[in-house]
Amino acid sequence: MAIQSIRLFGDPVLRTAAAPVVDFDKELRKLVKDLTDTMMDAPGAGLAAPQIGVGLRVFTYYVDDRLGHLVNPDLDLSADLDEDGEEGCLSFPGLSYPTPRAVRAVAKGFDMHGEPVTLEGTDLMARCFQHETDHLDGILFIDRMDPKQRKLAMKAIREAEWSGLSAPVIKMSPHATGGRAL
Numbered sequence: 151m152a153i154q155s156i157r158l159f160g161d162p163v164l165r166t167a168a169a170p171v172v173d174f175d176k177e178l179r180k181l182v183k184d185l186t187d188t189m190m191d192a193p194g195a196g197l198a199a200p201q202i203g204v205g206l207r208v209f210t211y212y213v214d215d216r217l218g219h220l221v222n223p224d225l226d227l228s229a230d231l232d233e234d235g236e237e238g239c240l241s242f243p244g245l246s247y248p249t250p251r252a253v254r255a256v257a258k259g260f261d262m263h264g265e266p267v268t269l270e271g272t273d274l275m276a277r278c279f280q281h282e283t284d285h286l287d288g289i290l291f292i293d294r295m296d297p298k299q300r301k302l303a304m305k306a307i308r309e310a311e312w313s314g315l316s317a318p319v320i321k322m323s324p325h326a327t328g329g330r331a332l
């Protein structure tokens with residue numbers, strides 16, 4: 151097992167665009183293993199390399215019993231949106247908010263051996279692909295919320311135990327990820 155610590159909101163690495171993978175080498179395979187182990191341990195439905203402090207375009211996912219990874223992802227999104235599906239993030243422990251996302255996504259990229267991969271997802275899987283690819287661009291789910299939700303989220307972040315300020319009791323609401331964050 152190679153479980154890494156997960157970077158929390160406020161860490162600059164989460165706001166830094168990640169670089170494309172060029173070398174499909176042993177280091178990349180170790181990164182995919184670290185991401186997978188860390189995601190499963192959390193547990194989470196997805197994890198992007200910047201969340202463990204690595205600035206490369208790689209993420210892992212575990213949704214509806216589909217476990218995998220994608221390198222250098224490129225997304226094609228449906229026009230129809232799920233406006234109010236709940237979403238969480240391992241870099242914002244305990245918080246989840248309605249976050250608009252495309253209902254369907256086709257994700258093209260590569261596996262860790264450099265073979266081309268095309269993944270299709272709807273609902274939670276599509277949400278995961280969008281959330282993780284955003285991480286690779288330094289974009290966080292709070293950026294995708296409508297202004298009212300973002301205001302609520304920022305207040306909860308300021309008050310969260312992990313932000314280093316006073317700690318309220320955070321209620322987890324049942325949501326689409328089954329309690330797993332991304």
Ligand SMILES: [Zn+2]
Binds near residue numbers: 238240281285332
């Ligand atoms: Zn996240």
